[in-house]
Amino acid sequence: MTNERKNLTNEELLERQQQQFENYKQEQKKKSKKKWLFGCGGCLGLIIIIVIKFAACSATMVNEVDKEINKDTSEVEKDNNATSEQNAALNSAKTYSDTMHMSKAGIYDQLTSDAGDKFSAKDAQYAVDHLKANYKENALKAAKSYVKDQNMSKDAVYDQLISNAGDKFTEEEAQYAVDNLE
Incomplete structure (x- = not known):
């Protein structure tokens, strides 16, 4: 491999390093997206879904209570x-x-x-x-x-x-x- 390096020019070595660095950056991006989805992002999404379900259930309960309170009222x-x-x-x-x-x-x-x-x-x-x-x-x-x-x-x-x-x-x-x- 050292012989191979010696045969490569500085420009070729620089290009190879640049390509390796680009590959490394892409791998890191993929890893960080997965971490976010299952880390903070996943928790945030789960919390939002729970809040939406809670709000829907609360609204349904309020409507039922309101109907019960106003069942004898005129229209x-x-x-x-x-x-x-x-x-x-x-x-x-x-x-x-x-x-x-x-x-x-x-x-x-x-x-x-x-x-x-x-x-x-x-x-x-x-x-x-x-x-x-x-x-x-x-x-x-x-x-x-x-x-x-x-x-x-x-x-x-x-x-x-x-x-x-x-x-x-x-x-x-x-x-x-x-x-x-x-």
């Missing part, structure tokens, strides 16, 4: 042609149904009342027509409140629920409520 019927006043009346109607458990007639009266929201009769009617509420359940919740907070009898609760001065539930809604009191 509004979407109407792209509604005026801003009609939408405002509908949002108020939903609030009255969901939080105060009011009857359809009670909501209408509250929306049109001078002491209430002061909506026009047309906007209030739009709101109660487009509110999808379970008025029987609203009557039951109101009835439970009367029994618990005011110690009312079932007969007194029924009378309060159908009274024009009271809740203004229908007789069917009031009877459902009284029949389902515990």
